[in-house]
Amino acid sequence: MAKVRRKSIMVVDDNASIREIIARALREEGYTVVTARDGFDALNKTAKRTFDLVFLDISLPGQSGLDVLSKLNSIHPLTPVIILTAVQDVAYEKVAMRRQAVAYLRKPCGVGEITEMANRMLSRRRGRKMKETVALKNKR
């Protein structure tokens, strides 16, 4: 049986606890997870390898998540990015969507929601191999 490469996900968040809990949940689902604490860290790590999915917190120290999103897109245009945000702001969401984030997730959210989102994204990708924009509303 051919070894199936495990899907890799990068989680970018400045809060270590958040980073870890998301990473743990995703790992439980069987994904390879790399964490980054800020924009520079994240960009460094994507320079060495590609990820199948990125969870990107929008408010980061140093440079904003939106800038990081633009740069990630220019390096790996096919890597889908899901924005995590604690800010409820329509304008922010609009900018994020324009910069080709695939989804938008509001914090705080349950880890279940994150893993579900990751599963959906990656299964779709597997099937169609193309980037889609999916607007998911925070149910709350």
Add this chain to the structure above:
Amino acid sequence: MHWQYNQYSLLSLIAGVISVTLIVYIWQRRTTPGAMAFLVLMLTVAVWSVGSFLELGSAGLSTKVFWAKIQQLGMSVLPIAWLSFALLYTGRSKWLTRRRIIGLAVLPVITLLLVWTNHAHHLFWRDIRLDSSGPFPMMVSDRGVWFWVDLTYSYFLISIGIYCMIQAYIRASSPYRAQAGVLLVGAIAPLAASLLSLSNLDPFTYMDTTPFGFTVSGLALAWGLFLLRLLDVVPVARDSVIRDMPDAMIVINTSNRVVDLNPAAEEILGQPATEIVGQPATNVLEGCLDFNYESASISEKHLEIVVSKDQSQTYYELNISPIFEKNSRLAGRLVILRDITEHKQVEDTIRHRLEFEKTISIISSRLVGVSDMDQAVYASLQDIGEFSGATRSHLLFLPKGKIGIDSIYEWCADGVPPRIGDLTSFYATSLSWWMDELRERHVISIADVSQMPECTQIEKCQLDHYGIASLFMVPGFVEKELAGFVSLENVAHPEKWTTIDLMLLRTFADIMGSAFERKHSEDRIKEANAELCKAMDQLKDSQAQLMQSEKLAAIGQLISGVAHELNNPLMVISGTAELMLTYVENEIERDDLQNLHNNTLRAISIVSNLLSFARKHEPEMKYVSINDVIESVITLRSYELNLDGIEIITELDPTLPNTLADFPQLQQVFLNLLINAEQAMKESNGEGRLLIQTQTVGETIQVEFTDNGPGVPGEILSHIFEPFFTTKDVGKGTGLGLSICYGIIQEHKGQISVESSEGKGTIFRVELPILGRSVGCVS
């Protein structure tokens, strides 16, 4: 010259001295009427007396003859002087013309010429000789033909004079008896003296007593003339006064017949005295003066009567006074008519003027500081109408800068129908002519409409149509612009409008102008004041709202900071619990974890609420139908509502316009209100009815949520929109719902308010402005 003394000559001397003294005395008072004639008379007496004295005293015949001739000078002139004086004295000065005096003088002049030329013809004295048979030598003469002629002529003239005097005496009324007595003496003395002289009785054989008679007469007359003022009043003046006086005098006897009247009375009665005298007084007075003499004669003594003749009226003051005889018996009545028309006119003018001033002062005091302007105007129009004798008066206001009529006030005299209803069309049709005139500050004064000129036919027709006989219009100006006019009308008869009417209307127009100007500015001030008060209230409201908003903003900032900090730990806690639930198998531990997870979720929900309250962002405005928002909310809650037994009644206005609003935010507001009502009704009754209404009120959309729940107590009502204020049990509410609603409605520039009565229910009212209406469509 040889001189002889005798007592006769002394008498003449006395007469001479007295007459000379009188001459001097009269000379000093020569300005008195008749004095000059009296002076001449006394002069002749003096010449006669002195001549007589010298004749008697001288011894030789030739000397005596000489003095006799000198004497004759006085004797010849005396009758003329006497007659002249008597005529003047008895008020017959008119008769005494220069020509007549010369005529009278012709004969005496001839006499004098004959006397002085007697030696040639002996016509005057036939023979003159010295008679020494008596106690002293005397000149004795045989009288010639001319002597008798002269004597007759002299006595004739003197007699006329005496007659005049005696007649004056008889006529004189009782108060003048003393003067009349003097007259009598003055008339009889020369007569008596003359008779004595002619009688040839001793001792008068030797002398002529006539000059002495005249001396006595002169003394008496001088006394009467200067001391009793005889000439001033009686009889010369007295008759002429009555004749010439402007008052009419009618004398009526006891049998009520006219006995005498003066020329003024003739004129008033319009008939000559000859026709009136003897007529019954009643006929005369009633015929000419329309005055009932009989009824008035007894009681009234002093009254006014009016006589109309050829459209002009003459006023008389009538005086009736009884005339009594000496023994107090009624002799008749004296009626005196005095023309007081001029006096009356002056009196009328003054009375009218006073009335005018009174009217003006009443009007002006009435219109100063008045609250009920209409009432004051009506009363003033009445005053003016009544003062001017008009049958209608109007006050008309023109609107500023517009054509037409603003307001009309009318007063009508009793029995005159009002025409205020027709006035608008009346002045509208003939407006241009009237208005042009008035605008030029002309007064329109039409005394008689029937006399109006050709060029004003249209106006004349109009006036005729309304039966107006005369019209008077005076313009009024406010701030130099024609503001209206005051007019007077007379429907009964033509009226000659006077300057005093004009003054009254002018003054009234001025007063009205300033009164209305003042009233208008007062109203404007009141209006401005009301607006100011309103603005003040609005300011207070917005200040209160601003304070509320500021409070909210400050709380928001605080909450937002805290909530953000809470979010991450909460997410970690809930995430950890979630993770642990995936592998923990012990039931008790799982329950604990589930409990932890649930409460963390609740905490997250609270924080989320806090954040949505604190979130400060502009609503996303789109054209939305408020009815749609409400219906979506009801749909959202329909399951719970059914479950809780809450009935929803909607009265949504289908014509409600769309407005610019944030759909989800409004959803949140209405959802909040719905849930609040739901909970309140459920808790108190276990069921309830909620009425949701929408309607357009002016420029706003009004949404009302009326429940039949328990109501909100007053002390809670005032805090209901404040953040963290809640009445719900701990754990059931954050106390932020209504304050979030408040914030959202504020951002929509709307209002949210609450009314409640305990036990009956609560009404939440949301008012939203209709925005972008021109673009939006009506559903």
